[in-house]
Amino acid sequence: NVKKMMAELGGQIVDYSKNTTCPRDMAIYLKALLQFNEEHPDQGALLLHYLKNTVFNDRIPPLLPEGTEVAHKIGNWPAQGSYHDVGIVYHPSHPYIISLFSKDAPSSDYAYKVLQQISRLVYDAQSAITEMELVVNGEPLDTEIPPVLANGTVYIPLQPLNTSLIKATDADKEKSGTHHPDQEETVFYKDQTIMLLSNAAHYRDLPPEYIAGHLMVPQEMVTDLFPVSVTIDTAANKVYITDKPKEEQEQPTEQQEVAAGPFALSEYQLILLIAIPVLICCLIMIQRSKTS
Numbered sequence: 132n133v134k135k136m137m138a139e140l141g142g143q144i145v146d147y148s149k150n151t152t153c154p155r156d157m158a159i160y161l162k163a164l165l166q167f168n169e170e171h172p173d174q175g176a177l178l179l180h181y182l183k184n185t186v187f188n189d190r191i192p193p194l195l196p197e198g199t200e201v202a203h204k205i206g207n208w209p210a211q212g213s214y215h216d217v218g219i220v221y222h223p224s225h226p227y228i229i230s231l232f233s234k235d236a237p238s239s240d241y242a243y244k245v246l247q248q249i250s251r252l253v254y255d256a257q258s259a260i261t262e263m264e265l266v267v268n269g270e271p272l273d274t275e276i277p278p279v280l281a282n283g284t285v286y287i288p289l290q291p292l293n294t295s296l297i298k299a300t301d302a303d304k305e306k307s308g309t310h311h312p313d314q315e316e317t318v319f320y321k322d323q324t325i326m327l328l329s330n331a332a333h334y335r336d337l338p339p340e341y342i343a344g345h346l347m348v349p350q351e352m353v354t355d356l357f358p359v360s361v362t363i364d365t366a367a368n369k370v371y372i373t374d375k376p377k378e379e380q381e382q383p384t385e386q387q388e389v390a391a392g393p394f395a396l397s398e399y400q401l402i403l404l405i406a407i408p409v410l411i412c413c414l415i416m417i418q419r420s421k422t423s
Contacts, residue, residue: 154230157217161228165219182218189243190216191229194251211235214242220250225257256281263368267295276345278370284337285363285370286347289356292372296357 138145140163142156168175182202192201203218217230231249236242261280265272265287274291337349350361353372362371 154232158228158230161217161219190231190246191218191250194247195254214239216246220254222254222257225260227257229253261368263370265370267372268374276343285350286340287350287353287370289346289348
C-alpha cells in the first residue's frame with residue numbers, strides 16, 4: 132500500500148493509523164519521482180505535467196522570477212494553522228527540491244507570505260552558487276559534482292578528492308572518517324564545526340555539507356585532512372590542490388603544537404619523571420628501616 136511504499140522510499144514519519152509526514156520525507160518522495168521519471172519517462176512526464184500545471188500557485192512560485200517552472204503540491208490543515216507546499220524548482224542552473232511546512236500560522240495569508248519569502252531566499256541562494264573546476268596536482272579532476280563557491284566559501288567533494296590523493300574514505304550521512312596511510316584517523320560530523328584529527332580537536336568556522344547526496348567539505352578542512360595547499364582562482368572558477376613538499380609535510384602544524392602543549396615530554400624525560408618518585412620511595416623505606 133501507499134504507507135508501505137513511503138517507508139520503503141526512506142520516509143521516517145510513516146504512521147499507519149493517521150496521515151502524517153514531514154518536510155524531509157516529502158523531499159525524499161519528490162526525489163523518488165524524479166528518479167521514476169528517468170526510468171519511466173512517459174508516466175513520469177505525465178505526473179510532472181500535473182504538478183507543473185496546478186491552479187494553486189500561492190506559496191512557492193509567486194516571488195520567483197517570471198517563467199520559473201515549478202512542479203509542486205500544496206497541503207492545508209487550517210485547524211492546525213498548517214499550510215504547506217513542496218516542489219521541484221527548475222532553476223536555470225541549479226534545479227532543487229524544496230519542502231515548506233508551517234504550523235500555528237495566524238492566517239492562511241500570513242503563512243503564504245512567509246512561505247513565499249522563504250522560497251525566494253532559497254532561489255537566490257541557489258543563484259549565488261558558482262560551480263568550479265577541480266585541479267589536483269596539475270590535472271583536472273572529473274567529479275560527479277564539482278566544487279561550488281557559496282557565500283564566499285568553496286566546498287569540495289570529499290570522495291573523489293580522497294581517491295585522487297590515494298586515501299581511503301568512509302562517508303555516510305552522519306559522519307565521515309578518512310584513514311591516512313600512517314593510520315591516523317580524521318572524523319568529522321555533519322552540521323558540526325569540530326573535527327577530530329588523531330583524537331586532537333580542530334575547530335572550523337563552517338561544517339561540512341551534503342549537496343546533491345555528496346559530502347562536501349569547506350576548503351579550510353581540506354588542508355587539515357591532507358598535506359596539500361589549496362588555491363582558489365575565482366576569476367577562472369578553478370580550485371587548485373597541490374601536494375606540499377615532503378619537508379613541509381613533516382613540519383608540525385600550529386594546532387598539533389598546541390595539542391602537544393608546553394608540557395610534552397621526550398622519552399628520556401618521561402623515564403626520569405617516573406624514576407624520581409620511585410627513588411624517593413626507596414630512600415624513605417631505607418631510612419625507616421634504619422630508625423627501626
